[in-house]
Amino acid sequence: MIFKFAIYFVSVCFFVLSSFQLKADETRLKSGIAAMKRQHYATALRSFRAEAEEGDPQAKNNIGYMYENGWGVPQDYQKAMDWYKEAARDSLSEAEFNVGILYHNGYGVAKNNSEAKNWFQKAAKKNFPDAQFMMGNIYQNGWGVKPNPKLALLWFKRGAKQGLPKSQFMTGFLLLSGDADKPEAIKGYAWTEVSRVNGYSGAQEVLDYASLSMKDNQIKMAKALARQCIISKLKQCP
Numbered sequence: 245m246i247f248k249f250a251i252y253f254v255s256v257c258f259f260v261l262s263s264f265q266l267k268a269d270e271t272r273l274k275s276g277i278a279a280m281k282r283q284h285y286a287t288a289l290r291s292f293r294a295e296a297e298e299g300d301p302q303a304k305n306n307i308g309y310m311y312e313n314g315w316g317v318p319q320d321y322q323k324a325m326d327w328y329k330e331a332a333r334d335s336l337s338e339a340e341f342n343v344g345i346l347y348h349n350g351y352g353v354a355k356n357n358s359e360a361k362n363w364f365q366k367a368a369k370k371n372f373p374d375a376q377f378m379m380g381n382i383y384q385n386g387w388g389v390k391p392n393p394k395l396a397l398l399w400f401k402r403g404a405k406q407g408l409p410k411s412q413f414m415t416g417f418l419l420l421s422g423d424a425d426k427p428e429a430i431k432g433y434a435w436t437e438v439s440r441v442n443g444y445s446g447a448q449e450v451l452d453y454a455s456l457s458m459k460d461n462q463i464k465m466a467k468a469l470a471r472q473c474i475i476s477k478l479k480q481c482p
């Protein structure tokens with residue numbers, strides 16, 4: 245099956261906050277997050293700094309994010325890196341990912357694919373889905389490594405099974421194209437359909453293209469696999 249598309253990726257820094265990861269004075273940290281969402285950056289920064297002084301890695305990560313974006317402080321990638329690394333010393337996966345993004349983009353430091361990969365891999369091994377997506381990109385595109393579509397598929401699928409739509413889409417794409425091995429149209433269509441249901445832009449175009457080379461019974465089977473995957477909350481996926 246000939247199935248080739250030009251796909252372009254824009255790397256962005258994701259600010260991830262999850263309630264189960266809040267530590268220390270949870271109320272104060274939540275207040276800082278709420279203030280930041282209201283764009284009351286000075287109030288947010290005070291709350292985060294108070295928590296950071298008590299050693300909370302999530303607060304340190306949040307301060308780094310504010311420096312990266314220039315929210316309530318002058319934009320300063322080096323200070324962002326310093327705060328991210330402080331949080332990463334406590335093995336906070338979001339912080340490890342953010343350090344990787346700065347190295348990947350060359351923000352505040354020289355662009356360094358090897359360092360970026362090291363930091364993404366740390367977070368990916370802790371099952372941080374955005375880091376798993378970046379590991380997939382590294383092996384798919386050969387960023388500082390020899391391209392390895394099989395490893396790319398492995399990492400994309402790990403992120404896909406954690407509910408990341410862009411990883412679900414890339415899992416489907418590699419299975420449809422056969423770039424990682426032989427084409428697996430039914431599985432590839434199923435994962436692409438899962439990404440569509442989860443709101444991935446562009447998935448429908450790929451499904452339409454894939455359907456041109458598939459039989460009706462194959463499409464029916466693929467959609468059944470996608471439904472099973474979604475209903476099982478990603479526990480029973482192809």
